[in-house]
Amino acid sequence: MPHPPLPPDELERAVHAALTGVIDPEIRKPITELDMVAGVTAGTDGRVQVGVRLTIVGCPASDRIERDVIAAAESVAGEGNATVELTVMTPEQRAALTERLRGGRAARGNPFGPGTLTRVIAITSGKGGVGKSTLTANLAVALAARGLSVGLVDADVHGFSIPGLLGLIDGHGNAARPTRVDEMILPPVAHGVKVISIGMFVEPSEPGGRSSSVAVAWRGPMLHRTLQQFLTDVYFGDLDVLLVDLPPGTGDVAISLGQLLPNAEVVVVTTPQPAAADVAERSGVVARQTGQHVIGVVENMAAFTGADGALVDLFGSGGGEEVARRLSEGQDVPVPLLATVPLSVALRRGGDDGDPVVVAEPDDPAARAIEAVAARLAVRSRSLRGRPLDVSVR
Structure with a gap:
């Protein structure tokens, strides 16, 4: 025998409480906390209507939000007893939302500068083609799978590939577009990682073309402004780790990163050839010259076990150890491999398919090696030494 419906006021309170579990998929906060719930109205017949304010017209997450709101309301009112009315925030409500999300910080401020509690890790290499971006994408996903809040900035403006590696490319070769709320940019999310890339903003050079194949021919000042905008205008929320995929070499972006993120730590990616040690070492040296700290080396494309059980070292061996040795010279703390x-x-297949190997095939030897790096980075504490504390004596 069905239970009689709750009194309308009790039903409204219960539904509102259930809505605290509905998370905006872009902002990653409860819609109740974002003032997106316009109201909950219940009738004496046990039916309930929920008003929801979307952030913008054409919000790409609207279908998911509507489904989740109905599911939450029906968990209280019963199946078929909930409806949703979607509206759009007023300019004043959007302004209040962006102010709330910034937490009182000035607009266009860099939340990852000195004093941040977010650990900033830049992934760099001396030359291209060493698998740096593939490692960065998989490392971000592995850290997120450990329960950390992770953001990823694809700063490789000329050779952006992160959207494709993380499956943020549609069937036409175009990258997912961020959502804009006034001057705030909400990054797409893939495998629990908030991602921003220049590939999400470029337009195809011809109708029906692929944005992923567009060439970006920019020089220093524009590169600096782009990286600065990624750090100031994109809303990442409270991150545990921000990874930055740097372009190969020691050019303008590496120098800009040192200016914008002087507290960043650096991981150098190299290949096994001893000859690769020279160019890989340079990227670590430049990072130090801009005040950053090199925390380790990753050797990619190392020897693998063939079908006959023999070890195959197509690219030689020892390059990673040599880079770590060179970067350790004169340092108080050695740089580890x-x-x-x-x-x-x-690993290659996962990059082609946009399905990172740490998720698709976690038992693969490459996936296990990347997981080992994530494990080491995830447990390192974030020191408050040298950072100002916002306290006052009364």
Whole structure:
């Protein structure tokens, strides 16, 4: 025998409480906390209507939000007893939302500068083609899978590839577009990682073309402004870790990163050839010259075990250890070799498919090596030494 419906006031309170579990998929906060719930109205017949304010017209997350709101309301009112009315925030409500999300910080401020509690890790390499972006994407996903809040900035403006590596490319070769709320940019999310890339903003050079194949021919000042905008205008929320995929070499972006993120830590990616040690070492040296701290080396494309059980070292051996040794010279704390990642068909396939190997094939040797790096980075504490504390004596 069905239970009689709750009195309308009790039903409204119960539904509102249930809505605290509905998370905006872009902002990653409860819609009740974002003032997106316009109201909950219940009738004496047990039916309930929920008003929801979307942030913008055409909000790409509207269908998911509507489904989640109905599910939450029906968990209280019963199946078929809930409806949703979607409206859009007024300019004043959007302004209040962006102010709330910034937490009182000035607009266009860099939340990852000195004093931040977010750990900023830049991934760099001396030259291209060493798998730096593939490692960065997989490392971000592995850290997120450990329960950390992770953001990823694709600062490789000329050779952006992060959207494709994380599956943020549609069937036409175009990257997912961020959502704009006034001057605030909400980054797409893939595998629990908030991602921003220049590939999400470029337009195809011809109708029906692929944005992923567009060439970006920018020089220093524009590169600096782009990286600055990624750090100031994109709403990442409270992050545990921000990874930055740097372009190869020691050019303008590496120098800009040192100016914008002087507290960043740096991981150098190299290949096994001893000859690669020279160019990889340079990227670590430049990071130090801009005041950053090199925390480790990752050797990619290392030897793998063939079908006959023999070890195959297509690219030689020892490059990672040599880079770590060179970067340790004259330092109080040695620079460790964090991992040796073997050549892997699964790693390559995951990058092509936009399905990172640490998720798609976690038992693959390359996935296990990347997980080992994530494990080391995830447990390192974030020191407050040298950072100002916002306290006052009364």
